[in-house]
Amino acid sequence: MFSIPKIKTVESIMDKDFITITKYINLKELIGKMIEYNQKTLLVRGDTDDIEGIISLMDVHKLYYMKEEFEDIKVESVMNKNVIFGKINITIDECRNIMIKNNIGTLPILENDKVIGVLDKDHIIEHLYMGVENYGLTVKYIVEEIKEGICAIDKNGIVILWNRFMENRYGIKSEEIVGRYINDFLENTISERVLEARESMHDVYYTSKKEELYGLVHANPVFIDDEILGVVCTEVDITEAKKLSKELEKVNNTLRYLENEVKNLSKGSFDKVLGRSYKLEKAKDIAKQVSKTASSIFIFGESGTGKEVFARAIHEYSERKGQFIPVNCSAIPSELFESEFFGYESGAFTGASKKGKMGIFELARDGTVFLDEIGELPINMQAKLLRVLQEKEVQRIGGEKITKINSRIISATNRDLLDLVRKGKFREDLYYRLNVVEINLPPLRERKDDIEILIYNFLKEICEQNNKLRVDISKEAIQVLQRYSWKGNIRELKNAIETMVVLSKSDTIDIDNIPNYIIKSLENIEYEDSCDLNIITATQKLEVKIINKALEITNGNKAKAAKMLNIPRTTLYYKMNNYNII
Numbered sequence: 222m223f224s225i226p227k228i229k230t231v232e233s234i235m236d237k238d239f240i241t242i243t244k245y246i247n248l249k250e251l252i253g254k255m256i257e258y259n260q261k262t263l264l265v266r267g268d269t270d271d272i273e274g275i276i277s278l279m280d281v282h283k284l285y286y287m288k289e290e291f292e293d294i295k296v297e298s299v300m301n302k303n304v305i306f307g308k309i310n311i312t313i314d315e316c317r318n319i320m321i322k323n324n325i326g327t328l329p330i331l332e333n334d335k336v337i338g339v340l341d342k343d344h345i346i347e348h349l350y351m352g353v354e355n356y357g358l359t360v361k362y363i364v365e366e367i368k369e370g371i372c373a374i375d376k377n378g379i380v381i382l383w384n385r386f387m388e389n390r391y392g393i394k395s396e397e398i399v400g401r402y403i404n405d406f407l408e409n410t411i412s413e414r415v416l417e418a419r420e421s422m423h424d425v426y427y428t429s430k431k432e433e434l435y436g437l438v439h440a441n442p443v444f445i446d447d448e449i450l451g452v453v454c455t456e457v458d459i460t461e462a463k464k465l466s467k468e469l470e471k472v473n474n475t476l477r478y479l480e481n482e483v484k485n486l487s488k489g490s491f492d493k494v495l496g497r498s499y500k501l502e503k504a505k506d507i508a509k510q511v512s513k514t515a516s517s518i519f520i521f522g523e524s525g526t527g528k529e530v531f532a533r534a535i536h537e538y539s540e541r542k543g544q545f546i547p548v549n550c551s552a553i554p555s556e557l558f559e560s561e562f563f564g565y566e567s568g569a570f571t572g573a574s575k576k577g578k579m580g581i582f583e584l585a586r587d588g589t590v591f592l593d594e595i596g597e598l599p600i601n602m603q604a605k606l607l608r609v610l611q612e613k614e615v616q617r618i619g620g621e622k623i624t625k626i627n628s629r630i631i632s633a634t635n636r637d638l639l640d641l642v643r644k645g646k647f648r649e650d651l652y653y654r655l656n657v658v659e660i661n662l663p664p665l666r667e668r669k670d671d672i673e674i675l676i677y678n679f680l681k682e683i684c685e686q687n688n689k690l691r692v693d694i695s696k697e698a699i700q701v702l703q704r705y706s707w708k709g710n711i712r713e714l715k716n717a718i719e720t721m722v723v724l725s726k727s728d729t730i731d732i733d734n735i736p737n738y739i740i741k742s743l744e745n746i747e748y749e750d751s752c753d754l755n756i757i758t759a760t761q762k763l764e765v766k767i768i769n770k771a772l773e774i775t776n777g778n779k780a781k782a783a784k785m786l787n788i789p790r791t792t793l794y795y796k797m798n799n800y801n802i803i
């Protein structure tokens with residue numbers, strides 16, 4: 222924990238239990254192997270067991286839409302035969318450079334011309350994350366314990382570091398000043414002069430604002446590739462010490478380097494958006510394509526389809542420097558909209574904080590503002606939002622300063638905005654400003670194949686949250702859940718899974734654990750046959766249809782079918798015999 226990063230070789234993190242396949246299997250068999258071993262990329266061996274190629278799930282996905290007789294295609298004809306290998310004695314950094322240079326996500330490792338392990342980008346990301354975390358803690362301990370003032374600002378003059386010495390010296394807490402412009406608190410600082418001059422400075426100063434203090438400050442600009450990133454300023458109290466202390470080692474460059482490396486390799490933002498259905502994958506592809514741009518994005522989806530999760534994935538994939546700020550427009554009282562969006566200065570109105578407050582757009586500077594339930598935005602605020610989008614600047618309530626912003630806007634709703642435009646409840650010009658790129662998230666009822674993926678993910682998550690051993694679920698229960706319409710979408714599914722997990726007394730969830738409202742809903746099957754005006758025969762036909770459906774779902778298990786139908790088993794046997802149901 223209190224250490225410097227160590228150079229490690231690939232052997233320490235590579236996967237030694239890797240899976241290979243023969244080049245003669247077809248794509249249908251390949252997909253089965255990928256699912257069985259939960260692998261997105263597999264090595265392909267030849268007749269001599271040497272590695273002759275490599276194939277990924279993305280390769281298979283592309284072929285699915287390009288060729289007929291997709292499942293019969295042999296791996297040999299479509300695998301990537303230009304395999305890049307690494308050697309056992311190279312470092313993890315060298316492996317990373319090979320993978321970036323060749324734009325590959327998997328690197329087989331050789332020893333004596335034999336593959337002994339496989340390294341993928343997830344291994345490297347995990348290694349770098351651990352390095353960032355450990356080194357970050359080391360830096361924090363050093364900075365807080367040094368008996369010297371340390372202040373750092375970024376290239377915009379915003380404070381990013383303010384240690385305990387500075388808190389005691391100026392009476393300004395770190396949580397108050399970090400993230401704010403330094404000139405909001407102190408005037409004509411040496412840090413600002415260095416930022417403007419782009420060269421180091423030192424100075425002796427005297428102040429009597431708090432008490433009579435003398436100090437010696439050293440301020441140095443921080444550059445990477447001739448680009449100024451900010452200023453690091455150290456301050457020594459010479460009122461009592463009367464001597465200079467050693468300057469702080471410049472650890473920020475190393476920390477920033479590690480963070481940038483993690484960002485370059487972290488491309489799995491959309492892994493949190495679970496599912497492999499065609500409509501969802503299409504939405505992901507559109508999102509990835511536009512995420513690097515500055516265009517506004519509009520997400521349409523029913524309640525509970527995961528619009529905020531999707532918006533957050535777009536923000537992370539875009540690698541924007543600022544924060545992701547989610548806003549639920551329906552949850553903000555209309556009288557507070559303006560102060561929440563634009564912020565306010567001290568004394569701007571009765572009850573305003575003496576320190577003022579940053580608005581949403583200032584908080585999301587160089588980041589992303591996610592406006593959920595945009596259809597609930599009051600009409601007067603729509604005009605002000607439009608102006609912000611056009612002018613790229615905001616002004617706090619009661620203030621005169623104009624602040625430039627560079628925030629990406631992602632908006633979302635489950636309402637028909639065009640209908641609101643026609644009714645005069647939503648501005649047409651704002652609608653077209655927000656809806657540059659539209660992404661439609663499909664409801665869960667149109668993603669039946671994704672329900673099983675979500676079920677297993679929620680089972681794992683909820684068991685961990687409730688300190689329960691891993692709970693499984695029967696195939697019959699999954700089939701029942703896949704037949705339900707899920708009007709509340711993913712949110713309703715997660716709620717149902719949590720109910721089943723916390724109430725389950727066994728290690729496997731079965732049909733009788735499913736909430737009663739779901740079973741009742743499935744029992745109300747729409748009678749699709751032609752209407753029989755004879756109520757007796759119509760009732761008999763409906764009973765036959767419902768009994769057959771229950772037997773189909775439970776794979777012929779009469780005990781489970783009786784539970785689903787909410788009738789005694791003897792009654793089920795009687796009706797099956799009476800209706801000649803085999």
